[in-house]
Amino acid sequence: MDASPLTDFSHRQSAHCESGVAANLLNHKGIPISEAMAFGIGAGLFFGYLPFIRINGLPLVTYRAAAGHILKQIAKIPGINMYQKKFRDQNQAMAELDAALEASIPVGLQTGVFWLPYFPRALRFHFNAHNLVVYGKQGDDYLISDPVFPEPVLCPAADLVRARFASGALAPRGKMYYLTKAPEVLDRRVLIILGIKSVCRMMLGSPFPLIGVRGIRFLAGRLAQWPSRLGRERAGLHLGHVVRMQEEIGTGGGGFRFMYAAFLQESAEELQDQYLRDCASSLTAAGDSWREFAARAARVCKDRARPGETYAAMAEQIRECAALEENVFRKLEHWVKRCP
């Protein structure tokens, strides 16, 4: 069972695990694509404030689509076939992985970060939707292209089994996937338009007040009330949590806004469209506004708030983010409608 490493799998470091894996797998199939492009085509951008889902007792704030969304969108592209499987049995899951490696197929896996020994200690939380690509085996260690790491890493088999069968929210249940078929060329134009359309619908057209631009405003309203409702200490924890979700590894900074702006910029280049380039700059402004909020929030968390840096002021900053984003997505919506 000693599969030699596929030397031809090129590892590229990316800012986000799922889009990184998608882009790396497509590249391996001979479709050159950047991470930002995979993120955009996969309609990865989102906003949701879901206080009824708790992470360590803190409300869920997400700046991107649900885990697995990008891969699902990519798998739907005409001409692309993706093999996907979940397992009950751990031995069978590992045997199938080994069999695929033996056939020189790089395999994408969903894993729980807590069990991956090569991760920095401080990042080993119980987060179960981390994607990576296994592309070889050396003795008892697997060769892994983990998109958030600069170089490929090694992981012992025993640890990889644990990571693949992590329990809790979003349990991966050994999920593995690989591309079986890919077209010669992608019809980028259509895919870009569809991707943007889907994100516009999520950000502007949601009937639920917790999602999209409305969700951002909802968060602003709640955030302003935190100190009086939760007390100073709990409010600080909630605030820190919002920033952590926004700037954590894998967001590319600014809660994925910069990554999406990079996608818009690349699309503008691809389609020779100045309008999209302008949208990209507007979205960059929104990302910068989020960053400004994060910087202020961090000072408040550290008890080093400058005069005027109150929760009310931060809520105002978030409302500005909402206004900027609404503006961008209205413009994009308009652009999509104009495109035949």
Next chain:
Amino acid sequence: MEITEQPADDGITEGLKIVSYSLNSKGEYELVPGLGWQPVNVVNHQAWQEIEKKIASSREQVTAGRVSCLHYYMTANQMDIGLLARYTGQSRWLVRLHLVPFVFSRLRPDTLKKYADLFQVLPDDLVRGELKTPIYQHS
């Protein structure tokens, strides 16, 4: 965000260089390696302080004999009763029961082994009530 705003702080990534999107001088996005951003380190530090506070209080409770050492291992590995129950394939109330020192000291070897395997310690450590480091601090 522009490239020049990239910080130079070791932060919590232990020197792991991550990449993020930044604008270069031509106003085009580039993937730029960096060590994380100061505000992120602040909030991550805050989160870890909270976890360490919980671990310290659990340690105290174990030494005082109010809960079994299982409580320490659960807290130190950032689990709660629900997650621990899932990992060991038991019901939540059973796990809750095992947090009582009286019950824990009378556990069958196979149940102890389940916990020991999960937390990557020896069953003996659990019996003696030794408080070893959590999994993510094993080298």
